[in-house]
Amino acid sequence: MRNKKGSRLSPAALLFVVLLLFSCSSSNRLDGYLYYRLNTNPTTLDPALITDVSGAAIAAKLFNGLVRLKDNLEIAPDIAEKWQISKDGLRYTFFLKKGVRFSAGREVRAQDFKYSFERILSPDTKSPNSWIFDKVEGAKEFREGRADEVKGFRVINDYAFEIKLKKPFSPFLSMLTTAPAYVIPKEDVKKWGVDFSSHPSGTGPFVLKEWLPNRELILQGNKMYFDGDVSISGIIYRIIPEDLTAVTEFELGNIDVLSLPASAYSKFRDDRKWNKYIVSNSGLNTYYLGMNSSRQPFDNPSLRRAVSYAIDRTRILITFYENRGRLAIGPVPDLLRKWNIKESSRFLIYNPAKAKEIINKERLSGTKVFLYITADQDVVDLSEIIQSYLSEVGINVIIKQLEWSAYKDAVNKGEPDMFWLSWWADYPDPENFLFPLFHSSNLGPGGNRARYVNKEVDFLIEKGQYSISEKERNYFYQKAEEIIIKDAPWVFFWHRNDYVITQPWIKGYRIYPIYTMDKGTEISIER
Amino acid sequence: MGVDIKAYILKRLLLLIPLLLGITLLTFSLLKALPGDPVQGFVGERASPEIIESIRKEIGADKSFISQYAGYLKLLITGDFGRSYYTNRDVLTDIAMKFPNTMKLAFGAMFIAIPLGITIGYISAYRRGGFLERFMNIVSITGLSIPVFWSGIMIMLIFGLELKLFPPSGTGDIRFLVLPAVVLSIPAMATLARVTRTTVIDILGMPYINTAVAKGLPSLKISIIHVLKNAIIPIVTIIGLDFGSYLNGAVVTETIFGWDGIGRFTMEGIIKRDYPVIMGCIISGTVIFVVVNLITDVIYHYLDPRIRLHDKER
Numbered sequence: 069m070r071n072k073k074g075s076r077l078s079p080a081a082l083l084f085v086v087l088l089l090f091s092c093s094s095s096n097r098l099d100g101y102l103y104y105r106l107n108t109n110p111t112t113l114d115p116a117l118i119t120d121v122s123g124a125a126i127a128a129k130l131f132n133g134l135v136r137l138k139d140n141l142e143i144a145p146d147i148a149e150k151w152q153i154s155k156d157g158l159r160y161t162f163f164l165k166k167g168v169r170f171s172a173g174r175e176v177r178a179q180d181f182k183y184s185f186e187r188i189l190s191p192d193t194k195s196p197n198s199w200i201f202d203k204v205e206g207a208k209e210f211r212e213g214r215a216d217e218v219k220g221f222r223v224i225n226d227y228a229f230e231i232k233l234k235k236p237f238s239p240f241l242s243m244l245t246t247a248p249a250y251v252i253p254k255e256d257v258k259k260w261g262v263d264f265s266s267h268p269s270g271t272g273p274f275v276l277k278e279w280l281p282n283r284e285l286i287l288q289g290n291k292m293y294f295d296g297d298v299s300i301s302g303i304i305y306r307i308i309p310e311d312l313t314a315v316t317e318f319e320l321g322n323i324d325v326l327s328l329p330a331s332a333y334s335k336f337r338d339d340r341k342w343n344k345y346i347v348s349n350s351g352l353n354t355y356y357l358g359m360n361s362s363r364q365p366f367d368n369p370s371l372r373r374a375v376s377y378a379i380d381r382t383r384i385l386i387t388f389y390e391n392r393g394r395l396a397i398g399p400v401p402d403l404l405r406k407w408n409i410k411e412s413s414r415f416l417i418y419n420p421a422k423a424k425e426i427i428n429k430e431r432l433s434g435t436k437v438f439l440y441i442t443a444d445q446d447v448v449d450l451s452e453i454i455q456s457y458l459s460e461v462g463i464n465v466i467i468k469q470l471e472w473s474a475y476k477d478a479v480n481k482g483e484p485d486m487f488w489l490s491w492w493a494d495y496p497d498p499e500n501f502l503f504p505l506f507h508s509s510n511l512g513p514g515g516n517r518a519r520y521v522n523k524e525v526d527f528l529i530e531k532g533q534y535s536i537s538e539k540e541r542n543y544f545y546q547k548a549e550e551i552i553i554k555d556a557p558w559v560f561f562w563h564r565n566d567y568v569i570t571q572p573w574i575k576g577y578r579i580y581p582i583y584t585m586d587k588g589t590e591i592s593i594e595r
Numbered sequence: 596m597g598v599d600i601k602a603y604i605l606k607r608l609l610l611l612i613p614l615l616l617g618i619t620l621l622t623f624s625l626l627k628a629l630p631g632d633p634v635q636g637f638v639g640e641r642a643s644p645e646i647i648e649s650i651r652k653e654i655g656a657d658k659s660f661i662s663q664y665a666g667y668l669k670l671l672i673t674g675d676f677g678r679s680y681y682t683n684r685d686v687l688t689d690i691a692m693k694f695p696n697t698m699k700l701a702f703g704a705m706f707i708a709i710p711l712g713i714t715i716g717y718i719s720a721y722r723r724g725g726f727l728e729r730f731m732n733i734v735s736i737t738g739l740s741i742p743v744f745w746s747g748i749m750i751m752l753i754f755g756l757e758l759k760l761f762p763p764s765g766t767g768d769i770r771f772l773v774l775p776a777v778v779l780s781i782p783a784m785a786t787l788a789r790v791t792r793t794t795v796i797d798i799l800g801m802p803y804i805n806t807a808v809a810k811g812l813p814s815l816k817i818s819i820i821h822v823l824k825n826a827i828i829p830i831v832t833i834i835g836l837d838f839g840s841y842l843n844g845a846v847v848t849e850t851i852f853g854w855d856g857i858g859r860f861t862m863e864g865i866i867k868r869d870y871p872v873i874m875g876c877i878i879s880g881t882v883i884f885v886v887v888n889l890i891t892d893v894i895y896h897y898l899d900p901r902i903r904l905h906d907k908e909r
Binding site: 096108109111112117119120191194195196197198199202211262263265266280281282283306307308309310312313316317319320322470471472473474475476477478480491494504510512513514515 | 756762863
């Protein structure tokens with residue numbers, strides 16, 4: 069009898085023991101490592117090919133360029149110790165620091181920059197980032213195969229490198245802070261070929277130890293790093309597609325730094341225990357409702373203005389968007405705008421009566437327009453709000469929801485009448501929010517998806533790009549922006565703020581306005 | 596007989612070739628018919644039209660459908676699945692890396708679903724009309740009707756966050772496997788329970804069971820030798836079907852639990868229009884499905900020698 073009872077109990081006991089053996093949660097952390105979350109696998113870590121934010125943010129920790137951005141968004145030395153710009157604004161001479169080494173141990177020389185930059189322009193690389201260097205002398209000839217080297221990239225000696233431009237181009241130095249302008253070792257590219265992305269060797273504070281696609285990336289601190297000590301052992305990026313899962317992992321202490329998903333924002337904000345660990349920052353971005361300005365009905369600027377009048381963006385920002393951003397009055401983010409546009413901003417205040425008046429005057433009441441959106445729930449909700457505002461002034465919005473890649477294709481081809489998009493800064497210069505987005509040479513995939521064409525704006529943007537003095541530059545940018553606001557190819561919505569929550573044991577974390585600014589050297593773990 | 600089975604297996608495997616041709620052609624045409632250009636997806640926001648054109652040329656998107664398909668087949672014959680448009684990684688290597696994870700998940704789910712499903716089915720068949728049957732029915736109907744995305748999140752929150760028994764996400768050893776395997780096992784368990792129940796009820800009414808009872812055989816022996824042996828065919832069919840589909844990845848479960856399997860890989864490929872990835876996953880999925888079905892058929896033969904593997908031929 070006793071025996072029988074014992075045997076009946078044993079499976080349950082066994083199960084319990086097994087459960088105990090297997091269970092446990094937060095003990096699988098590596099000591100001294102910082103845990104981040106990524107929602108998707110980075111596409112590539114080859115600087116020449118990077119186009120996504122997570123790829124660039126990781127590359128920033130593995131590589132360095134000639135120059136980089138300081139906290140106040142000014143340009144600071146990176147591998148270049150100092151630089152000179154000739155008076156005509158054409159020649160940039162960089163003097164490199166000595167003793168900067170690739171992770172394999174070889175010292176970085178000026179030849180490495182020439183190689184890395186020419187690689188971006190080489191037709192074999194098919195780099196989508198070649199625009200960074202297209203103002204360099206001889207870039208076009210090299211890309212078209214008419215020259216063996218780029219004339220404008222000149223090695224003066226091992227530690228001096230010169231870049232010569234075709235025309236003065238004021239944002240150029242800023243562009244050199246972006247991920248594609250990082251230096252890479254030629255021998256490793258030759259060795260790994262297309263797999264260089266999985267074996268990226270740079271000069272950065274971290275070295276890629278392992279990359280398990282769709283799972284995690286492990287970065288290890290680089291003891292040879294030339295610019296300060298790295299206080300953590302390394303960084304682990306865990307790829308967790310589902311927001312709720314990421315939040316759960318954060319609550320369990322398995323993730324140290326979490327970019328707050330919109331769905332979890334109010335939960336942490338209203339929680340006393342957590343709200344002091346939320347870090348926020350004004351992002352360099354602009355969210356907008358684009359209108360296809362090159363065909364009916366939005367080729368009519370009056371109608372575009374009427375759409376701007378018809379939508380109460382302030383209210384949407386406060387209620388729907390939970391105030392997670394700043395109202396946009398033009399395309400250039402407030403942090404980059406060094407001028408005042410009060411005068412022209414009056415075009416943008418919510419005024420449905422005026423919108424109706426314009427629409428009636430133009431006999432456009434009942435106009436049917438297609439608004440293309442992606443499948444993101446946020447965007448779906450927002451598009452319905454826009455639809456209801458516009459129906460009040462007599463514009464019938466038909467929402468067409470597409471999956472992301474079909475959406476992007478349609479928008480690039482100019483199919484929709486209206487579309488919802490955002491633009492994020494690659495480098496902190498107003499030019500980044502004017503030239504790609506509104507210059508007529510960039511229609512469609514180049515950035516100008518509203519297909520806005522205005523010769524005067526083209527002229528002003530170019531003048532700004534070629535001006536050497538900052539004051540002059542800002543003058544032209546301001547004029548261009550004012551015309552754009554008046555022509556209203558976009559309804560300017562907001563500049564989104566970033567919210568990140570960190571664990572109490574994380575010290576020295578801050579959000580940077582541009583993702584490549586975070587080198588991971590200032591953060592520490594104190595637990 | 597052994598030779599016959601070998602010939603049968605060989606024949607079935609040979610049939611894979613036309614099947615794969617058909618499937619690749621179908622998938623290829625469907626992919627081309629989809630809106631959305633893969634190149635636009637990975638060139639970022641500022642690529643020049645010339646670069647886009649040269650990439651299109653490189654991946655052959657500028658050629659006619661027929662020559663694209665022929666080019667793909669040519670590559671495939673050499674055992675090359677191509678490289679992902681996005682990550683430039685070899686598709687076959689990635690599939691080989693993720694398949695063991697998917698297999699672990701499928702085995703894990705089956706490991707839970709098979710004993711539980713069969714037991715529940717048996718109990719409800721034997722306790723017909725009783726409280727236990729009603730209870731077991733509720734369990735199996737609930738298991739069938741709860742969507743995985745809900746049960747997944749609930750199980751993660753309860754066992755991962757509240758009870759802290761298992762890590763809520765990640766790919767790794769058995770601790771990481773438990774929660775996704777449990778979630779994935781629920782629908783399979785429920786189906787198995789229902790199928791087992793109806794089959795067992797049918798068998799219990801058979802004259803040979805009455806004979807066995809009349810012979811005075813112990814009831815355990817009856818349920819195992821007489822009932823289970825006769826009920827096993829539909830059970831194996833269900834197991835084979837579920838297992839085959841689990842081996843092709845469980846997108847929702849893998850996404851919720853951050854499990855690095857084929858399902859998520861395929862899904863990401865589809866979302867990004869990463870054609871080589873989609874094609875690679877579909878081809879390997881087809882092969883796996885056919886092989887699992889073949890194994891099931893062979894198992895039928897051994898479980899019930901009355902089933903001939905090549906009836907049609909005779």
